[in-house]
Amino acid sequence: MNLTLRVWRQAGPDAPGRFETYEATDISADSSFLEMLDLVNERLIEQGEEPIEFMHDCREGICGTCGIMINGQAHGPQSSTATCQLHMRSFQDGDELVLEPWRTSGFPIIKDLVVDRSAFDRIIEAGGYISVDTGSAPDANLIPVPKDDADLAMDAAACIGCGACVAACPNGAAQLFTAAKVSHLGLLPQGQPERYERVVDMVEVMEEHFGSCTNMGECEAACPKGISIDFIAMMNRDYLKAKFRNRRTA
Amino acid sequence: MLDARVPDGPLETKWEHHKFDMKLVNPANKRRFQIIVVGTGLAGASAAATLGELGYRVKAFTYLDSPRRAHSISAQGGINAAKNYHSDGDSIFRLFYDTVKGGDYRSREANVYRLAEVSNNIIDQCVAQGVPFAREYGGLLDNRSFGGAQVSRTFYARGQTGQQLLLGAYQALARQVKAGTVELHTGIEMLDVVVVDGKAVGIIVRDLATGEISRHSAHAVVLGTGGYANAYYLSTNAMSCNVTAAWRAHRKGALFANPSFTQIHPTAIPSSDEFQSKLTLMSESLRNDGRIWVPKDPDESRGPADIPEDDRDYYLERRYPSFGNLAPRDISSRAAKVVVDEGRGVGPLKNGVYLDFAEAIERLGRDAIDEKYGNLFEMYERITGEDPYQVPMRIYPAPHYTMGGLWVDYHLQTTIPGLFAIGEANFSDHGANRLGASALMQGLADGYFVLPYTIGDYLAPQLGSPPVDTSASEFDQAEAEVRGQIDRFLATNGTRSVDWFHRELGRILWDNCGMARNRSGLEKALSEIPALREEFEKDVRVLGSADTLNSSLEKAGRVADFFELAELMCKDALVREESCGGHFREEHQTEDGEALRDDDDFAHVSAWEWSGNASAPTEHREVLEFEYVELSQRSYK
Incomplete structure (x- = not known):
């Protein structure tokens, strides 16, 4: 499947941020949401662009590290599911997804989608x-x-x-x-x-x-x-x- | 010669007497000692909390953003203890015996006995901390059984036992942070250990968010930094689990023991495509009620429900009638590999076996199954899109845990005085194969009940001497090496990502040093790994800078260490000309395909010394003596 991502990029805690648009093409519906981001990052590195920083670790929904606002919803559209457990079969081919960090003053942004x-x-x-x-x-x-x-x-x-x-x-x-x-x-x-x-x-x-x-x-x-x-x-x-x-x- | 410093006397009283014999630090003097603890998983957090309670000044470091995220949190099934609450014949000696046998007689008796001995204290401690273990209707603690044991000794908190135990240790640690005894450093990665006059006196760390490199000194350094299963790239470990802290200690002189002893866990979800980033474990506890099978016919095309009983092969029940689906992990994994290699695997890629709950659901009802395994079933469905209440789960072995690690003596001290290793980071208690629900037990035993005693014996004679000044030349040198490596990565400007190299390395290791090993494969790996490492050094592409969060840069350092470790794993597997536990050399098997040990030549620990060249390590040996357990062909039939 092919998707368009609008991703919040911010170089550091005090740097101004902006949305960047990336095309995520040829994504397997069986891959996880974060594997989709891994692939986008691999391609960014190939093109010489810095990869998107995002929070993740166990990828089993238990460590609590991951977290992305996906189209305005914390952890995306599937209920009772952490971002890392979300799979691409929850989305449709051609979807446009807006990815933002946790937005709250209690969690200052460190870089891109990573917060403190x-x-x-x-x-x-x-x-x-x-x-x-x-x-x-x-x-x-x-x-x-x-x-x-x-x-x-x-x-x-x-x-x-x-x-x-x-x-x-x-x-x-x-x-x-x-x-x-x-x-x-x-x-x-x-x-x-x-x-x-x-x-x-x-x-x-x-x-x-x-x-x-x-x-x-x-x-x-x-x-x-x-x-x-x-x-x-x-x-x-x-x-x-x-x-x-x-x-x-x- | 390696001196394990095992105390004399009968097994049952060694630890008790030794606690009396060790030197003590008087309560008022404890605050004069600074201790560094790296890693805040079960071992690190419990050690840091306990040392803080005792009155030591502790600095705790984790590269994660909070101690609560350490990978111990992912342990699902449970924690063993010899409480014998169910009067089913359990005892400290039986837990000891099962653990030594389960480890295929490649562990140190005295350490394992001590582990079994303190197991009961762990449960008491955790309950007092508020760990919500599963209970029976009368309000007492519930138990279940796990692989490799014929008693019910596993305490659990739904399928989230690791999470609850880690939160207990994390909360104990938080209490000490508030009390001011522990200084907590999150988001900080240890990149080197500093050795002065042969003793560990400090560490060099990097702040992952700002890139700042700093020095910390102490009277002793404790590594609770976990295992190295991520060397395989695809494993059940969290993405950032790595060997860097242990490996850099190894390069500074700490011997690394039994690196080839890796545990391939039998029940993970099989991979679905090449972009897969990690493998997800399904708890071993599922084998209590699930039955494992594959079709008898490799060309079977019917769905699982349509395959009649006669056409199914419940191969674990067939080969190991007395332990059946609860055969130990190494044995279950290899048995799965055998049937998949025969072409009888299931699923679209024919790379799995069925774990079937149909009979248990019929016998116990859906509610009972939901109560026990609900969260695991949900997790499975989320990942695969299949409902395990309707269709059997598909599972396949995956790298999960590493029994090898830094060599430690009875005090949990490495070969560098003042440097201690606890939990999965050391090699001590599980021999060549770890039994289920024993990793949590060992991590907490080391952190709560062993290290806090033994470290005092090391510290006591140093009373009155301050920690080495961080302006010492050894700190300069260590910091320069750390900075040099970071600069090199950023300057290489090659064509391939760090992940690409890691994936390739993982493939070599999995193919040649995975569930089954042989001489030609290991020799092949030993020529391929250095070649790939050279390519990595020349062609890796790390973008960005060193002064902001840069996960490619972090990974590059970790993968560089995996390269060196991978070579050592293969080397260790090559020289160990026998099969034992997770280390299965195809040249050494019985007629019916079981591991064939060679106790005359290999009842020892191989502990490797860094020689300055990753391809030419020096082997040392600790001979294992068994006084209380009789070595026998391990049988679970």
């Missing part, structure tokens, strides 16, 4: 963990966890940290990412001692970097792991409770 998502690490560092030093844990079966709770925690923990939720959000909010971690830990008995401190600490750092949530729901629709916005409600409830409990002294 380190703000996510800052949110986790603020409290997205259970404080347990190596070697100090009791036997794993000492505390039973009801299967439903464990399953729900796992649903939240499935987040891959790709940032599609932020990219899709009109406000550039990171509520879904933050709520997934808050809920994962808050649903388990092991996460209880720090539950209310954790939510406040994480939300504060989140707000330093990202916009505010207005319950648009775009995040859930874009999420490659189908993380539910119910977790945002859980996080908000915990946050309110934490404020009332005045658990925090800061």
